Amino acid sequence: MHNEDANARRFIWSNGLQNIGDQIVAPKTTLPWLFSAAGVPAVLTSFLVPIRESGSMLPQAFLSPWVTSQRSRKRVWLIGSWGQFLAATLLAVSALLLDGAALGAAVLALLAVHAVFRSICSLAGKDVQGRTISKGRRGEITGRATELAGAFTLAVGLILSFVPNDLPRWALAALLFGGALTWALAAVVFRRIDEPEAEPAAKDGQSLAEMWALVKGDTDLQRFLLVRSLMLVTALSTPFIVVLAGDQGADLTGLGAFVIASGGASLVGGRISGLWSDRSSKRTMAWAAGIASTVIVALVLSARAFGPGVNAWVMPLGFFLVNLAHTAVRVSRKTYLVDMAAGDKRTMITGASNTVMGVVLLVVGAISSAVALLGPQAALLFLAVVGYAGVFGASNLKEVSGERG
Numbered sequence: 378m379h380n381e382d383a384n385a386r387r388f389i390w391s392n393g394l395q396n397i398g399d400q401i402v403a404p405k406t407t408l409p410w411l412f413s414a415a416g417v418p419a420v421l422t423s424f425l426v427p428i429r430e431s432g433s434m435l436p437q438a439f440l441s442p443w444v445t446s447q448r449s450r451k452r453v454w455l456i457g458s459w460g461q462f463l464a465a466t467l468l469a470v471s472a473l474l475l476d477g478a479a480l481g482a483a484v485l486a487l488l489a490v491h492a493v494f495r496s497i498c499s500l501a502g503k504d505v506q507g508r509t510i511s512k513g514r515r516g517e518i519t520g521r522a523t524e525l526a527g528a529f530t531l532a533v534g535l536i537l538s539f540v541p542n543d544l545p546r547w548a549l550a551a552l553l554f555g556g557a558l559t560w561a562l563a564a565v566v567f568r569r570i571d572e573p574e575a576e577p578a579a580k581d582g583q584s585l586a587e588m589w590a591l592v593k594g595d596t597d598l599q600r601f602l603l604v605r606s607l608m609l610v611t612a613l614s615t616p617f618i619v620v621l622a623g624d625q626g627a628d629l630t631g632l633g634a635f636v637i638a639s640g641g642a643s644l645v646g647g648r649i650s651g652l653w654s655d656r657s658s659k660r661t662m663a664w665a666a667g668i669a670s671t672v673i674v675a676l677v678l679s680a681r682a683f684g685p686g687v688n689a690w691v692m693p694l695g696f697f698l699v700n701l702a703h704t705a706v707r708v709s710r711k712t713y714l715v716d717m718a719a720g721d722k723r724t725m726i727t728g729a730s731n732t733v734m735g736v737v738l739l740v741v742g743a744i745s746s747a748v749a750l751l752g753p754q755a756a757l758l759f760l761a762v763v764g765y766a767g768v769f770g771a772s773n774l775k776e777v778s779g780e781r782g
Contacts, residue, residue: 380571384509389521391567394559395458395498396526401533401556402465404429404488406636411472411549412481421481427739428485432492434735437500441728444500451572453501458564460494465557473550499731503715504724508573513655516712516778520651523708527643534640538633592729597717597775602730604774605710606737607767608662610760611669611703613745617753618699621680622692642700650705654712658778661709663771669702670764677754716777
């Protein structure tokens with residue numbers, strides 16, 4: 378492909394910068410910390426992750442027709458990145474000026490806006506990657522971007538671990554604004570990608586009916602959606618591990634510890650899982666889900682068999698390993714999705730896949746929360762069973778990676 382090496386470098390840096398922003402303006406770490414510091418009602422905290430995750434996936438089926446009607450997908454990606462910058466900047470301003478329920482409402486509204494722009498980048502980014510990076514290199518590129526973000530996030534986490542837990546509000550606002558700047562820098566870099574001339578676009582894009590017909594008529598896509606649903610074990614288990622760790626005397630509640638675990642997993646697992654995904658993205662998914670489920674079962678057994686002295690180090694190690702498996706799942710499923718289709722079909726498959734996953738995330742999350750009424754151990758064992766089913770499902774997917782295109 379034309380200018381592929383230069384495009385690859387720009388893709389790594391732009392997506393790495395976006396990943397850094399995701400790690401800093403994060404609904405699992407920084408934003409709950411802000412809510413706690415500002416006296417936001419606890420009920421609003423529970424909406425952070427669903428709004429961010431489902432909010433960035435559910436709109437994609439509705440946005441896909443507009444994206445496929447655009448000749449330049451790079452321009453679409455830039456709109457998404459600048460939109461995330463503006464939303465995150467306003468979020469930082471809100472953190473500085475508002476308190477209590479008013480801050481909670483403003484953050485949730487801005488997070489929803491941010492999520493929509495994030496979904497635009499998700500749709501357009503996979504298409505630009507497919508047009509500019511050959512098959513056989515895409516997993517490596519995605520992995521190196523993840524690795525870059527992991528290194529930076531690990532450094533931030535280490536710094537945070539040396540500052541007092543009661544960070545002043547202005548420091549949290551400054552941290553959020555620093556995260557916002559990464560999307561602006563990402564847009565500057567991504568703008569230099571040499572995107573080939575697009576295929577002639579349909580005047581009005583493709584309809585939702587055509588998209589769902591695509592899902593209904595593609596058994597390979599249906600199998601991928603089922604497997605991707607089962608891979609949620611790595612995304613949904615970490616909050617329950619934190620609760621279990623707290624019960625066992627391990628301290629995972631500090632903001633720095635969370636950020637270190639997340640950044641360290643991305644740093645260690647990013648490039649390796651990318652290289653493995655280029656050889657076989659489906660096998661990488663299977664191995665990651667199997668390792669995550671096995672670690673989860675081991676943590677539950679450790680909680681039952683050993684006391685705080687052992688679990689004080691077993692729980693943080695397990696938390697890191699599950700985050701490491703989650704990194705591998707994210708890189709491999711993105712590689713599989715880009716490799717399994719081309720052109721506008723890739724965009725439509727991405728939109729349909731992520732919209733379905735937005736619904737599935739809410740459903741599986743609700744089921745695991747209901748199971749959690751029996752305690753975090755029950756929820757973790759339920760998710761481990763789901764993960765083991767994912768191992769079997771991923772092993773039986775069609776092989777789409779492995780050779781350079």
